[in-house]
Amino acid sequence: MNSTRNTLKKFIYSYTTGLTNLVFPENCISCDTELAQKEVYICNFCQGTLKKTYFESFKEPSSLDKLFWGRVLLSHTFALFYFNSNSPAQRILHNLKYQHKAKLGVYFGEKIGQAIHSAYAFKEIEALIPVPLHHKKAFVRGYNQSELIAKGISNELGIPVLKNAVTKIHHTDSQTKKSKMERWENVNRIFKGESLKKFNHIALVDDVITTGSTLESLALEIQKENPHLKISIIALAFAKS
Numbered sequence: 001m002n003s004t005r006n007t008l009k010k011f012i013y014s015y016t017t018g019l020t021n022l023v024f025p026e027n028c029i030s031c032d033t034e035l036a037q038k039e040v041y042i043c044n045f046c047q048g049t050l051k052k053t054y055f056e057s058f059k060e061p062s063s064l065d066k067l068f069w070g071r072v073l074l075s076h077t078f079a080l081f082y083f084n085s086n087s088p089a090q091r092i093l094h095n096l097k098y099q100h101k102a103k104l105g106v107y108f109g110e111k112i113g114q115a116i117h118s119a120y121a122f123k124e125i126e127a128l129i130p131v132p133l134h135h136k137k138a139f140v141r142g143y144n145q146s147e148l149i150a151k152g153i154s155n156e157l158g159i160p161v162l163k164n165a166v167t168k169i170h171h172t173d174s175q176t177k178k179s180k181m182e183r184w185e186n187v188n189r190i191f192k193g194e195s196l197k198k199f200n201h202i203a204l205v206d207d208v209i210t211t212g213s214t215l216e217s218l219a220l221e222i223q224k225e226n227p228h229l230k231i232s233i234i235a236l237a238f239a240k241s
């Protein structure tokens with residue numbers, strides 16, 4: 001009897017939540033506990049432990065603004081939360097990069113969009129440029145996580161994502177063993193910009209900012225070809241050193 005009831009319960013449960021579960025995983029991507037009905041990807045507890053930056057309401061330059069000082073001129077910078085190892089932030093990024101949880105990128109992109117939607121500083125941004133992945137990596141993973149985040153931001157702000165504005169034009173060796181200068185030169189040579197003339201202000205979108213060197217080189221490269229263009233930077237997470 002009991003088992004029949006359980007089966008029935010399970011059936012009703014799967015019938016009513018089945019549609020949602022096709023789209024969203026039912027366990028928290030951070031702590032793996034089962035999600036409550038209104039929780040999406042991450043449980044409320046883990047969500048609460050995410051260290052939001054609140055950069056959207058900063059009046060003074062943020063630590064992320066300062067990271068780029070003296071390197072590249074940017075209009076505005078934003079990251080939704082701080083990245084710490086062994087935290088929900090790390091598990092979100094890991095899931096996004098390696099677990100094929102593609103929709104997670106769009107979901108958190110929308111969270112970014114909601115955070116900056118009413119912030120005056122971001123109102124003049126006309127288009128979003130995801131930081132490109134090397135084609136091989138994109139092929140293995142099946143998607144570019146920065147592009148998914150940009151898609152989510154685009155859903156909220158109603159501005160286009162320019163997928164082909166910059167492309168990496170050739171593969172480079174692992175950059176970890178090179179000096180900072182070599183790395184900079186190396187990255188600097190692999191981007192090619194096109195058709196941004198009609199824009200006044202664009203934002204580069206990335207998943208996580210650590211040293212900022214990729215974004216720096218990309219922004220410099222774009223500025224070289226489009227000196228009129230204002231560039232902002234938007235990321236999901238910022239690993240503050």
Ligand SMILES: [Zn+2]
Pocket residue numbers: 028029030031032033042043044045046047
């Ligand atoms: Zn959790």
